[in-house]
Amino acid sequence: MSSRIAYIASNTFREAVRDRVLYNLIAFALLLSGAAILVGQISIDIEKLVVVNLGLTAVSLFGVVIAIFIGIGLVSKEIERRTLYTVLSRPVRRWEFIVGKFFGLAGTLVVNTFFMAIGVFGALLYVAHKFTSGDALILVALYFIVLEFLIICSVALLFSSFSSPLLSAILAFSLFVIGSFADDLRGFAGITHGLTRWVATGTAYLVPNFSALNIISAVAHQQSIPAQLIVQNTLYALFYSAMALSGAVLIFERRNLK
Amino acid sequence: MTSRQRTTICATGILLFSMLSSMLLLHHVDEIRPRDIVDDTLYIASPKLVKHASLGFNGLMACIYWTRAVQYFGHRHLLRQKSYNELGPLLEITSTLDPQLLAPYQFGSTFLAPAPPNGAGQPERAIRLMQYGIQNNPQNWRLYYDLGFIYYTELKDFKKASEAFQKGSQISDAHPFLKVLAANTAEHAEDFGTARLLWSAAYQNSNEANIRQNALEHLRAIQVDEDVTNLQNAVTRFVDKNGRIPTSLWEIASAEHLPGVPVDPDGVPYELSLDGQVLVANPDEFAFIKKGTPPGYTPGPPKFHKQQ
Numbered sequence: 001m002s003s004r005i006a007y008i009a010s011n012t013f014r015e016a017v018r019d020r021v022l023y024n025l026i027a028f029a030l031l032l033s034g035a036a037i038l039v040g041q042i043s044i045d046i047e048k049l050v051v052v053n054l055g056l057t058a059v060s061l062f063g064v065v066i067a068i069f070i071g072i073g074l075v076s077k078e079i080e081r082r083t084l085y086t087v088l089s090r091p092v093r094r095w096e097f098i099v100g101k102f103f104g105l106a107g108t109l110v111v112n113t114f115f116m117a118i119g120v121f122g123a124l125l126y127v128a129h130k131f132t133s134g135d136a137l138i139l140v141a142l143y144f145i146v147l148e149f150l151i152i153c154s155v156a157l158l159f160s161s162f163s164s165p166l167l168s169a170i171l172a173f174s175l176f177v178i179g180s181f182a183d184d185l186r187g188f189a190g191i192t193h194g195l196t197r198w199v200a201t202g203t204a205y206l207v208p209n210f211s212a213l214n215i216i217s218a219v220a221h222q223q224s225i226p227a228q229l230i231v232q233n234t235l236y237a238l239f240y241s242a243m244a245l246s247g248a249v250l251i252f253e254r255r256n257l258k
Numbered sequence: 259m260t261s262r263q264r265t266t267i268c269a270t271g272i273l274l275f276s277m278l279s280s281m282l283l284l285h286h287v288d289e290i291r292p293r294d295i296v297d298d299t300l301y302i303a304s305p306k307l308v309k310h311a312s313l314g315f316n317g318l319m320a321c322i323y324w325t326r327a328v329q330y331f332g333h334r335h336l337l338r339q340k341s342y343n344e345l346g347p348l349l350e351i352t353s354t355l356d357p358q359l360l361a362p363y364q365f366g367s368t369f370l371a372p373a374p375p376n377g378a379g380q381p382e383r384a385i386r387l388m389q390y391g392i393q394n395n396p397q398n399w400r401l402y403y404d405l406g407f408i409y410y411t412e413l414k415d416f417k418k419a420s421e422a423f424q425k426g427s428q429i430s431d432a433h434p435f436l437k438v439l440a441a442n443t444a445e446h447a448e449d450f451g452t453a454r455l456l457w458s459a460a461y462q463n464s465n466e467a468n469i470r471q472n473a474l475e476h477l478r479a480i481q482v483d484e485d486v487t488n489l490q491n492a493v494t495r496f497v498d499k500n501g502r503i504p505t506s507l508w509e510i511a512s513a514e515h516l517p518g519v520p521v522d523p524d525g526v527p528y529e530l531s532l533d534g535q536v537l538v539a540n541p542d543e544f545a546f547i548k549k550g551t552p553p554g555y556t557p558g559p560p561k562f563h564k565q566q
Contacts, residue, residue: 191328205281
């Protein structure tokens with residue numbers, strides 16, 4: 001079972017690379033090096049702050065875009081090309097297919113993030129000329145961004161399991177935006193009453209809470225991140241991804257592929 | 259049981275367990291997230307920049323920033339924080355995004371001007387916010403009221419307060435009390451009656467729960483201050499007449515022909531110290547009292563009472 005999932009995952013990764021996904025690193029590198037040079041010339045005392053904020057935000061946004069645009073086509077492309085039937089005619093279960101696709105996309109994003117992290121630290125070294133112990137917190141922020149990608153991948157795969165690429169993209173992107181404002185959604189829920197309050201609160205807890213995983217500002221100010229938060233966010237991302245993947249499996253198991 | 263059934267049962271079980279676990283975890287995560295630095299880091303503090311960044315969705319962004327402003331203040335107020343650095347920018351951004359949204363102006367007049375821990379302690383900034391509101395909503399009499407409110411309560415500039423009330427009273431659908439306020443602040447600015455009128459107006463003319471609760475607590479505090487003032491005057495009269503400090507407020511009640519010992523708004527009798535000072539029995543129940551507190555008293559977190 002695990003070898004089948006691993007094969008599907010590695011094929012998904014190879015496909016993403018063949019789709020020239022990793023070329024986005026070039027755009028990212030250009031953006032960050034340009035920003036680092038510009039910031040070094042115009043800002044006073046906040047070079048590190050700007051580079052960390054810009055770098056991590058770019059990592060997050062680039063990754064989210066990749067996750068959504070590749071994730072939405074993971075299942076639908078296979079159906080369109082009819083390669084899915086070949087795969088499923090082998091002793092590969094539908095749930096193994098879904099899980100394999102998830103790991104493949106997640107792996108692509110982890111590799112992408114790794115190279116982007118090198119870019120961020122490179123830009124930081126350029127503006128600050130040396131690393132400090134506080135810069136290690138950037139690794140925590142990057143880790144949280146990877147957790148964010150896991151959730152996005154699972155959500156994109158969930159939508160891909162039953163809808164067209166265009167609709168999946170709209171739904172996934174909408175959920176990303178709503179999830180980024182999850183704190184505000186809870187704020188709205190807090191000031192409403194009755195049934196509206198229940199519905200709003202339930203929705204706020206059901207949508208993925210990306211604001212809980214966004215510690216870019218805190219890291220830019222070198223505020224320490226509690227170990228408990230790292231553990232709980234990890235568990236949250238894993239459980240949320242498992243939930244979305246389970247939904248994808250349930251839908252895909254019943255999907256008529258004819 | 260077929261393979262598909264097994265998969266369905268497992269997937270359903272994992273889905274439900276994961277859903278519950280993620281919701282529970284989120285609740286815990288909220289408690290340990292580094293909030294303070296996030297609260298104090300308004301990454302884009304420029305209202306104009308936020309307006310450009312909102313890509314035309316100004317109304318929605320104004321609603322989001324307004325909710326953040328309320329949450330920011332409420333959270334810090336409850337913790338009795340001494341600074342509200344982001345309240346001004348949050349309200350300014352909200353009003354720049356949607357100048358016709360009136361709630362931020364009201365909120366600013368009530369919570370941007372007073373000194374910490376009850377406000378941000380920025381009355382001049384609050385006045386600029388009101389003036390911006392008036393510029394964009396010239397036919398709204400409430401904004402003139404809010405402006406006069408700040409001049410009266412925080413800056414003690416009764417002349418300007420009266421002028422603001424007077425201007426507001428000239429708007430066609432203005433509430434009649436504005437004329438009364440204009441006259442009272444011009445002539446009897448520091449009377450309890452004027453203060454009571456002002457806070458009653460604030461209570462009646464706002465739908466925002468925080469503002470109404472704040473006004474209610476001020477009205478309770480005015481009642482206590484007035485009672486303590488009157489009782490202290492009665493004690494002074496007693497001392498002048500009898501040459502000694504009364505042993506209890508019963509003596510005062512008897513001397514002044516009162517039906518009983520005066521009680522505070524919660525029905526608890528006032529107390530008399532050995533040196534003849536009138537004291538409130540439970541000062542923590544009255545957030546804004548200026549009189550009747552024991553020496554060295556430090557107020558605790560504010561308690562908001564139910565509206566009556």
